[in-house]
Amino acid sequence: MRKHFFILLGTRPEAIKLFPVINRLKAEQNKDISLTVCATAQHRELLDQVLKMAKVVPDFDLDVMTVNQTLDNLTGRLLAQIGDVLERVKPTRVIVQGDTATAMAGALASYYHRVPVSHVEAGLRSGDIFAPWPEEVNRKIVGSIADQHFAPTERAARALRAENVSNDRIHVTGNTVVDALIIAKAMVEADPQLSSRWDGIKKRHGNRRIILVTCHRRENFGGGVLNIVNALETILSREDVAVVLPVHPNPNVRDVFAARLADHPRVVLISPQEYTDFVSLLSMAHLVLTDSGGVQEEAPTFGKPVLVMRETTERPEGVDAGTARLVGANYDRIVGETFRLLDDDETYAAMSRSHNPFGDGRASERIVKVLLDA
Ligand code: UDP
Numbered sequence: 001m002r003k004h005f006f007i008l009l010g011t012r013p014e015a016i017k018l019f020p021v022i023n024r025l026k027a028e029q030n031k032d033i034s035l036t037v038c039a040t041a042q043h044r045e046l047l048d049q050v051l052k053m054a055k056v057v058p059d060f061d062l063d064v065m066t067v068n069q070t071l072d073n074l075t076g077r078l079l080a081q082i083g084d085v086l087e088r089v090k091p092t093r094v095i096v097q098g099d100t101a102t103a104m105a106g107a108l109a110s111y112y113h114r115v116p117v118s119h120v121e122a123g124l125r126s127g128d129i130f131a132p133w134p135e136e137v138n139r140k141i142v143g144s145i146a147d148q149h150f151a152p153t154e155r156a157a158r159a160l161r162a163e164n165v166s167n168d169r170i171h172v173t174g175n176t177v178v179d180a181l182i183i184a185k186a187m188v189e190a191d192p193q194l195s196s197r198w199d200g201i202k203k204r205h206g207n208r209r210i211i212l213v214t215c216h217r218r219e220n221f222g223g224g225v226l227n228i229v230n231a232l233e234t235i236l237s238r239e240d241v242a243v244v245l246p247v248h249p250n251p252n253v254r255d256v257f258a259a260r261l262a263d264h265p266r267v268v269l270i271s272p273q274e275y276t277d278f279v280s281l282l283s284m285a286h287l288v289l290t291d292s293g294g295v296q297e298e299a300p301t302f303g304k305p306v307l308v309m310r311e312t313t314e315r316p317e318g319v320d321a322g323t324a325r326l327v328g329a330n331y332d333r334i335v336g337e338t339f340r341l342l343d344d345d346e347t348y349a350a351m352s353r354s355h356n357p358f359g360d361g362r363a364s365e366r367i368v369k370v371l372l373d374a
Helices: 012-027 044-054 071-089 101-112 135-145 154-162 176-190 199-205 223-235 251-261 275-284 293-302 331-343 345-351 363-373
Strands: 003-009 033-039 093-097 117-120 148-151 170-172 209-214 241-246 267-270 287-290 306-308 324-326
Touching: 003 012, 003 071, 003 101, 003 363, 012 033, 012 044, 012 093, 012 117, 012 176, 012 293, 012 363, 033 071, 044 275, 071 101, 093 101, 101 117, 101 135, 117 135, 117 363, 148 154, 148 363, 154 170, 170 363, 176 275, 176 293, 176 363, 199 241, 209 275, 223 241, 223 251, 223 331, 241 251, 241 275, 251 267, 275 293, 287 293, 287 331, 293 306, 293 324, 306 331, 331 345
Parallel strands: 003 033, 003 093, 093 117, 117 148, 148 170, 209 241, 209 287, 241 267, 287 306, 306 324
Antiparallel strands: none
16 A cells, blocks of 8 residues: 655754654655655754755745744644645655654644554653643643654653553654764764864863753743853853853743853853754763753763753653763752762763663664554
């Protein structure tokens, strides 16, 4: 039977985690297998950076992003517009990734149009519907609609079984972010222009330990971001560290970081980076402070300790493996654990084992095999 896959993506992490699947499926296209890629562009600029790097040109671009978009308004527009495209394209299967409004509305629209759904990165759960908000509920909704669940880890598979998803619908594949990371790393190593991208920072701060910081989670807006900036200022009182911070364009974080850190001599504030450039930053960093999901999954490949600036994580595999630690958006814990990693070689060595519990770089291969065999 002819298979027509329809892949939906709306944000930077979806594009990063789906481009390895898209490129593999593209290579399989023939008279019986076809592929349509639909970008909702829930986040315009950050998405475009990845699409360009991965050479993915969407067949549809819904361009739904508006200034100050609210969740309800965004979801309503996504649902209606994805529904319209499904009506025109009539795919045999929709593939969504993760826990965004695009994934959730895409799954719901597919259900209304009676198209089966595959969920990439299925089974992540924090157990708290307000942390992360609204992602925990988004992914639960996708999970209740999907009939193919690509769980990155055994733990994610267990969470799905506990919600009565039948075992034959769950496939443990690894997380495709590790595939993406390996591809990006190879691109950097093969291109002298990419591999020399950060020579300026190395020259200026090479004898300092570089702390890579990313912060964009909704739960940290307001008081959390202020605690984080205060902690960074204290950490920066040491001459032996430099902070590199690609600033998320959301004004809730951008404006605070710019006002408080822009003039500091050992802070490098930069705009959101191309994926390949971010991967080079990761390999250069001594340790990582982040509230991002994807960055928690990537850092162990390079053996970089991660301090997670959240109270809970739906990705506890890093904490269990000893490569990540939860510090919340809490001043004392951020400063205390950072200083410990800077001063205690044993702690640093224990957290910097380069083993990635999230995947082995072959997730997209496994996913495509299931998609083609089903
Ligand atoms: N990333 C990037 N450029 C940057 C910062 C992050 O390409 O300047 C990548 C990072 O490697 C990871 C992904 O973006 O794969 C994480 O996205 P984000 O933190 O926006 O979302 P989350 O993972 O928390 O959903």
